[in-house]
């Protein structure tokens with residue numbers, strides 16, 4: 679694997695993955711790696727929420743964070759890092775023992791697990807885009823937010839088949 683890894687969209691290099699100093703879309707490797715860190719921090723937050731209680735802020739952060747990592751949405755390292763700090767700070771207050779997840783584990787896992795987890799992750803990013811826009815317009819749904827927290831937290835698990843079938 680090169681300086682980054684991203685294969686979340688149809689522009690992906692050679693139809694396999696963007697791995698160099700920048701993706702086909704122009705996303706630089708440092709931005710891609712910050713987005714991975716944000717993804718892992720959000721999994722940590724989802725785990726913390728599962729052990730405690732969601733709040734309006736945690737619901738908003740998960741949707742905003744997932745949306746931030748979609749293709750061409752945000753390439754600004756400063757704002758991504760601010761979001762990582764905010765997510766980590768709230769996770770720490772909620773449940774210090776809830777750990778963040780290293781997304782590299784997904785990229786380096788065997789191809790079946792990588793494919794399965796990526797499919798779920800990218801699907802959730804897409805869903806979050808709609809949910810985040812709805813939130814901006816004043817609409818929210820506790821069942822939708824619960825779905826994000828429950829299933830996003832599962833991405834760090836080795837066995838997620840149960841959730842996969844639950845999702846589809």
Ligand code: SF4
Pocket residue numbers: 684685686687688689690691695696700701702703704705748749750
């Ligand atoms: S989002 Fe950008 S870096 Fe990721 S696969 Fe698409 S073109 Fe490549």
